[in-house]
Amino acid sequence: MAPSNQPFTLCSILEKDKLNGTNYADWIRNLRIVLRAEKKEEILDTPLPQEPTDNAPAVEKNAYKRACDADFEVSCPMLACMEPDLQLQFDNNHAAHNMIVALNDMFQTQARTERFNVSKAFAETKLAEGTAVGPHVIKMIGYTQRLEKLGFLIGPELAIDFILTSLPPSYGNFIANYHMHGAEKGLNELCGFVFTINDGVAKEPRNHQKNKHVLRKFHLIQEFVRRDEIKMCKIHTDLNVVDPLTKALPQPKHEAHMRAMGIRYL
Incomplete structure (x- = not known):
């Protein structure tokens, strides 16, 4: 399996807008997006396990080492994507989860x-x-x-x-x-x-050669719209209550429309 280039991907996205004390919300959102793609977002939310003792089983020691390695792949790029003043504050605290907890407290007001x-x-x-x-x-x-x-x-x-x-x-x-x-x-x-x-309302019909004799008084709908007595808008087919009166519908949709009209039996 090819080695992951996650640290380089993380830096390339975040180094353009390094954490500087005023952009924490955007920075942490981008950080989580990148780690989610690498399936490592949980590292931010999970503290490192306690270091096993010298006489602990090999399985426990190996699990701890894997957790530290995974954390290292996240915490180092995180530090690289901070401004120098913030980097110095975490010089002795490189665990990713611990840094996130500290940053949340630091920028809670922001x-x-x-x-x-x-x-x-x-x-x-x-x-x-x-x-x-x-x-x-x-x-x-x-x-x-x-x-x-x-x-x-x-x-x-x-x-x-x-x-x-x-x-x-x-x-x-x-x-x-x-x-x-x-x-x-x-x-x-x-x-x-x-x-x-x-969003538009009904438009007035244009005067063509074949309909010049049609009087305006017959265009009742347009006149009502012009006086704001009628508002024209498109109703989505899923919301059109009168559909059962005009066409056949699947039974569930037909029954839903009938109930909306207050009709129980038909």
Whole structure:
């Protein structure tokens, strides 16, 4: 088996943005991503076992040596990706887990401040009328992922509630349909649904040679839309309650739509 080039991979990613006291959240996130790819992330969260005594069994000594070797492959590149002032603080404490514990204590205030700022942005971000909804939802999901990295886990149900609340009143119909049929769906499904929404409203028909005689008073839908009496939006097929009235559906979906309409027997 070819030897792992993990230390070089780790340094190449982190040396561009070495830990300097102001970027701990980004640094630790990148560190964990790299170690996860190398299947060594648990080294950060697991302290080294106690060193066996001289008369301990060979199996125990070998296990301890393997743990020290694995820790060495992580702790040395970690030190190399710190600014010199931080390196000196860990000169006599090279165990990866011990360094992470010390760094967490050192930068706890910084992480708390960042968590406050992200939480504030997540709660206050609103979609303006006429703005594309897809990028907005992706941005909101990014806030939840950022908070999770900072140790503040927001469950998918609460995250979806925040995202739906951030939509303007014109999405009321979509939100109502989502509550009827999307309660068990996650953030990825919500993101897929919103990308199907047509942010525009019905457009006025153009005047062609063959329809110049058609009077405006017959274009009732367009007129209602123009007066904001009707809001036009696309409803995802999984959320379209009236589908059973227009086409055949699989039985589970048919029954779900019927219940949503309040029909028990048909």
